Amino acid sequence: MSAETRDVVIIGAGPSGLSAARRLRKAGRSVIVLEARDRVGGRTWTEHIDGQMFELGGQWISPDQTALLALVDELGKETYPRYRDGDSVYIAPDGTRTVYSGEMFPVGESTQSEMERLIGILDELAARIGPKAPWDAEDAAELDSISFHHWLRQQSEDELACENIGLFVAGGMLTKPATTFSALQAILMAASAGSFTNLVDDHFILDRRVVGGMQSVSVQMAEELGEDIVRLQQPVRRIEWSETGVSVSTDELTVSAGQAIVAVPPNLYSRISYDPPLPRLQQIFHQHQAMGLVIKVHATYDTPFWREDGLCGTGFGASRLVQEVYDNTNHGEEQGTLVGFISDVNADAMWALDEESRRTKILEVLAEFLGPKALEPRVFYLSDFGAEEWTRGAYATSYDLGGLHRWGPFQNDPVGPIHFASSDIAAEGYQHVDGAVRIGTATAERILGEKS
Numbered sequence: 001m002s003a004e005t006r007d008v009v010i011i012g013a014g015p016s017g018l019s020a021a022r023r024l025r026k027a028g029r030s031v032i033v034l035e036a037r038d039r040v041g042g043r044t045w046t047e048h049i050d051g052q053m054f055e056l057g058g059q060w061i062s063p064d065q066t067a068l069l070a071l072v073d074e075l076g077k078e079t080y081p082r083y084r085d086g087d088s089v090y091i092a093p094d095g096t097r098t099v100y101s102g103e104m105f106p107v108g109e110s111t112q113s114e115m116e117r118l119i120g121i122l123d124e125l126a127a128r129i130g131p132k133a134p135w136d137a138e139d140a141a142e143l144d145s146i147s148f149h150h151w152l153r154q155q156s157e158d159e160l161a162c163e164n165i166g167l168f169v170a171g172g173m174l175t176k177p178a179t180t181f182s183a184l185q186a187i188l189m190a191a192s193a194g195s196f197t198n199l200v201d202d203h204f205i206l207d208r209r210v211v212g213g214m215q216s217v218s219v220q221m222a223e224e225l226g227e228d229i230v231r232l233q234q235p236v237r238r239i240e241w242s243e244t245g246v247s248v249s250t251d252e253l254t255v256s257a258g259q260a261i262v263a264v265p266p267n268l269y270s271r272i273s274y275d276p277p278l279p280r281l282q283q284i285f286h287q288h289q290a291m292g293l294v295i296k297v298h299a300t301y302d303t304p305f306w307r308e309d310g311l312c313g314t315g316f317g318a319s320r321l322v323q324e325v326y327d328n329t330n331h332g333e334e335q336g337t338l339v340g341f342i343s344d345v346n347a348d349a350m351w352a353l354d355e356e357s358r359r360t361k362i363l364e365v366l367a368e369f370l371g372p373k374a375l376e377p378r379v380f381y382l383s384d385f386g387a388e389e390w391t392r393g394a395y396a397t398s399y400d401l402g403g404l405h406r407w408g409p410f411q412n413d414p415v416g417p418i419h420f421a422s423s424d425i426a427a428e429g430y431q432h433v434d435g436a437v438r439i440g441t442a443t444a445e446r447i448l449g450e451k452s
């Protein structure tokens with residue numbers, strides 16, 4: 001067991017941990033980043049599968065995500081827009097396929113106006129409540145005690161409108177059934193993206209990608225920090241702490257430091273042993289932040305054939321196994337790539353199948369959206385963060401019903417010298433890479449005494 005001493009020890013080399021390290025180094029503090037995996041980037045992971053580059057994890061940037069955009073720029077990296085010329089496809093619950101243009105699903109006039117009305121209500125709530133302290137709203141407890149599913153049905157009797165609006169947060173973002181998280185949690189998601197209107201606008205929310213892949217942002221930050229600072233394959237097992245400092249141990253290394261930043265997703269906080277134990281409050285609420293589950297489907301074809309049919313590759317169908325499909329062709333490539341998402345209970349059902357049946361079922365839905373050519377990809381791959389020991393789900397963690405207003409006010413509080421930084425407890429950029437960059441930097445600034 002070797003021993004080292006630093007000003008600050010950071011646990012986790014995802015975008016939040018690396019952003020914190022970068023900020024602290026800039027201020028001249030000595031740091032070390034201990035990462036469990038044999039790679040940096042956490043939930044951002046750019047990998048070649050059968051010769052094809054896929055973004056297995058986080059990839060898109062929206063225009064409001066200015067902290068990430070500034071970082072990408074500072075690192076000298078380029079971004080490019082998602083391909084979106086042409087029509088989209090909507091599949092109704094009865095299986096009817098409609099090709100449409102514009103933002104609104106082709107659902108009939110009254111459902112359309114009901115969806116617009118619901119979006120309007122949610123926009124007002126998101127603007128009033130905001131992303132920073134949603135628990136402070138006067139109706140926070142009320143909105144946090146009802147599921148988003150039931151709240152929508154209190155607002156509208158139009159089942160299809162509720163189903164479609166629910167999709168944007170449930171399958172689309174929190175990757176949990178809308179019955180399992182609160183209306184307040186859904187409003188936070190919208191507020192963190194600027195508005196509910198932004199959330200339902202795929203042109204906004206899925207705007208740009210990083211040339212070379214999102215993981216390269218973390219890889220470059222780690223390279224700048226150097227191997228003496230970023231240590232791979234060092235899962236942190238134990239934090240001994242007092243008011244004056246910490247002693248953080250992996251299987252091979254003990255680091256003594258004045259402060260620690262735990263930059264891992266909240267569902268993994270309790271995989272670390274704390275001595276003395278964390279206070280009662282943290283021990284309880286850390287159990288109420290749970291990962292969602294989504295399968296990210298990748299399929300690459302010889303060409304982006306859908307474009308020849310005048311389609312942009314975007315497909316929506318709240319009742320389908322794959323609820324969303326997009327053109328995910330990499331920058332400068334001739335071959336075409338689709339990405340799709342299979343969320344929560346549908347993901348459970350897919351993992352219960354054997355590999356061949358799973359592939360067949362998924363490709364059949366892609367073909368429903370974009371035609372029979374979708375049945376024969378050159379490369380097919382499913383991201384499986386649920387099976388990753390150091391993530392255990394996707395995309396991120398959220399509270400169960402009632403948790404956000406009860407424990408949210410404490411989620412950013414340090415415990416003695418132990419600070420917590422994760423995209424999942426960020427305000428702007430909540431559950432996104434941008435939020436990770438913001439909270440990593442803000443936590444470093446708090447340690448530097450630049451932020452309260």
Ligand code: FAD
Pocket residue numbers: 011012013014015016017034035036037040041042043044056057058059060061234235236237263264265268271272296383385390391393394395396421422423424431432433434436
């Ligand atoms: P993480 O990225 O999870 O990093 C935490 C790090 O801590 C990991 O490297 C982990 O290995 C390490 N760790 C855990 N426990 C320990 C331990 N005990 N000791 C040492 N190290 C430990 N965001 C977007 O902005 N746009 C998207 O398009 C998008 N799509 C996504 C798609 C998928 C499939 C997934 C999974 C996520 C997606 N996200 C997206 C979310 C985004 O990737 C995350 O918000 C972001 O990576 C969070 O950064 P983080 O540093 O807070 O946590």
